[in-house]
Amino acid sequence: MSNSYQLHLKLIYELPTGRILGAQAIIKGDAVKRIDIIATLIRMNGTLEDLKELEICYAPLFSTPKDPVNHAALVGLNLLHGRFRQVPVTKVRELVENGAFIIDCREKDEYEKGHHKTPVNIPLSELRDRLNEIPKDPPVYVHCRSSQRSDNAVMALQGRGFNNVFNIFGSFLGICYYEYYLDQITGREKIVTAYNFD
Structure with missing residues (x-):
């Protein structure tokens, strides 16, 4: 609507x-x-x-x-019931700094408007065709814009044998809100290429 x-x-x-x-x-x-x-x-x-x-x-x-x-x-x-696991946006900076495998499942045009520094952009629409790019054993973290598509991606990956997958709840919108505030008050280095609040 x-x-x-x-x-x-x-x-x-x-x-x-x-x-x-x-x-x-x-x-x-x-x-x-x-x-x-x-x-x-x-x-x-x-x-x-x-x-x-x-x-x-x-x-x-x-x-x-x-x-x-x-x-x-x-x-x-x-x-x-443990059907899927998630981590909050407050942990994303630590994940980025430690080189965690993070999938941004937004479409390419959304990704290009702003993303954090280390994700692999695999749009949800391409996920099934790009499973070979995703590691099976190490933890895999997934986000989109608001957590709806990343929730779907996590469930799809689990259905294909990926057992160590986490949804980043709050997703990129939440990351931007959380990081922007702390970046502004502390002056620390940004982990996002551009904040996106739209």
């Missing part, structure tokens, strides 16, 4: 039960609906499983059949 805005949703849950403990949501517009849904589940001692199965009213012009809160629950369940 051309006039839609990106929703940032943080969901907090208990280990190992998956009981929902809290949430934060930020969007240009109204995030109240999502927080109300999660607040209701908290009051009812709801879990990630409950949130995953929740049927939420939608209309094709305004939302999708699976609401962002359903997707948040699915991601939480994948993490809870």
Whole structure:
């Protein structure tokens, strides 16, 4: 949708039960609906499983059949059950400095507008044709712009026998926000070629 805005949703849950403990949501517009849904589940001692199965009213012009809160629950369940692993953007500088194998799975034109200094650009659309460029045993870290495509890439790689793969949650957008602030207040050397906040 051309006039839609990106929703940032943080969901907090208990280990190992998956009981929902809290949430934060930020969007240009109204995030109240999502927080109300999660607040209701908290009051009812709801879990990630409950949130995953929740049927939420939608209309094709305004939302999708699976609401962002359903997707948040699915991601939480994948993490809870060890279906995939992730690292935060706060660890990316260390990964870059230590020469970790990082895949930027954004398309080439996105990559050229700005990236960090060491990634291999393998767009998600080319991933299956370029598996031979990815090491099997050492850790492999994947990011895109917002973590949606990198999540898909991690699952695709795991399905093809790559067992040491991590999603960088927050992805390049998160890296830019985190690094920009610290770069500005400390004057340290940048690890990105250009910040990208769009």
